[in-house]
Amino acid sequence: MKVNSNRTLDLFEQLGEKPTNLLPCGGTVHYYGPITSGCAADNYFESLLRDVAWNHDEAIIFGKRIITKRKVAWYADKPESYTYSNTTKIALPWIPVLLELKALVESASGETYNSCLLNLYHDGSEGMAWHSDAEKDLKRNGAIGSLSFGAERKFSFKHKQSKQTVSKVLEHGALLVMKGTTQSYWLHRLPPTKTVTTPRINLTFRTIV
Ligand SMILES: O=C(O)CCC(=O)C(=O)O
Numbered sequence: 571m572k573v574n575s576n577r578t579l580d581l582f583e584q585l586g587e588k589p590t591n592l593l594p595c596g597g598t599v600h601y602y603g604p605i606t607s608g609c610a611a612d613n614y615f616e617s618l619l620r621d622v623a624w625n626h627d628e629a630i631i632f633g634k635r636i637i638t639k640r641k642v643a644w645y646a647d648k649p650e651s652y653t654y655s656n657t658t659k660i661a662l663p664w665i666p667v668l669l670e671l672k673a674l675v676e677s678a679s680g681e682t683y684n685s686c687l688l689n690l691y692h693d694g695s696e697g698m699a700w701h702s703d704a705e706k707d708l709k710r711n712g713a714i715g716s717l718s719f720g721a722e723r724k725f726s727f728k729h730k731q732s733k734q735t736v737s738k739v740l741e742h743g744a745l746l747v748m749k750g751t752t753q754s755y756w757l758h759r760l761p762p763t764k765t766v767t768t769p770r771i772n773l774t775f776r777t778i779v
């Protein structure tokens with residue numbers, strides 16, 4: 571891109587329009603589309619697959635200990651413990667690729683984050699059930715920046731009262747930001763699908779208090 575002034579373009583100008591809200595009411599979800607080039611996204615996918623300390627997730631559901639097929643990892647500024655799905659995890663210290671992606675997401679979204687939860691879905695048989703990210707350790711109404719690499723997957727929202735749904739296909743290298751009252755009024759999920767046979771990595775940058 572040729573810039574005809576000394577001033578550097580900010581990320582919004584490089585990317586074009588500021589995104590519009592995907593939700594009709596009760597919260598704000600901005601989809602920015604890919605925030606890196608395709609090549610950069612391929613490289614991030616490979617380094618995340620290689621360098622992240624992936625582990626199968628554990629959850630207590632109806633009193634039973636479940637080991638998920640999906641793999642997860644959690645990184646943060648401090649070795650804080652974080653509770654979700656009735657289990658407690660200790661955060662790992664940041665690694666370079668995650669610090670780089672955190673800076674990219676902060677710059678694109680105009681928000682700051684102090685932790686990141688990563689998910690690795692090996693294929694379309696793995697997904698995530700309806701939930702909202704409103705654990706007590708999370709900053710209330712704080713922004714959650716969700717960055718996706720690898721296979722394109724559909725991501726859905728469902729209004730807790732009206733049951734209205736809204737869906738968006740999340741592209742390789744794309745950023746989606748959930749903020750405001752989204753977690754109070756809406757659930758979200760990653761539905762399983764038979765048509766996806768390749769892996770996807772998702773990073774959700776969050777603020778733990
Ligand atoms: O994989 C995704 O796109 C969403 C993950 C998610 O909702 C979560 O980690 O809380």
Ligand SMILES: [Fe+2]
Pocket residue numbers: 701702703758
């Ligand atoms: Fe979530």
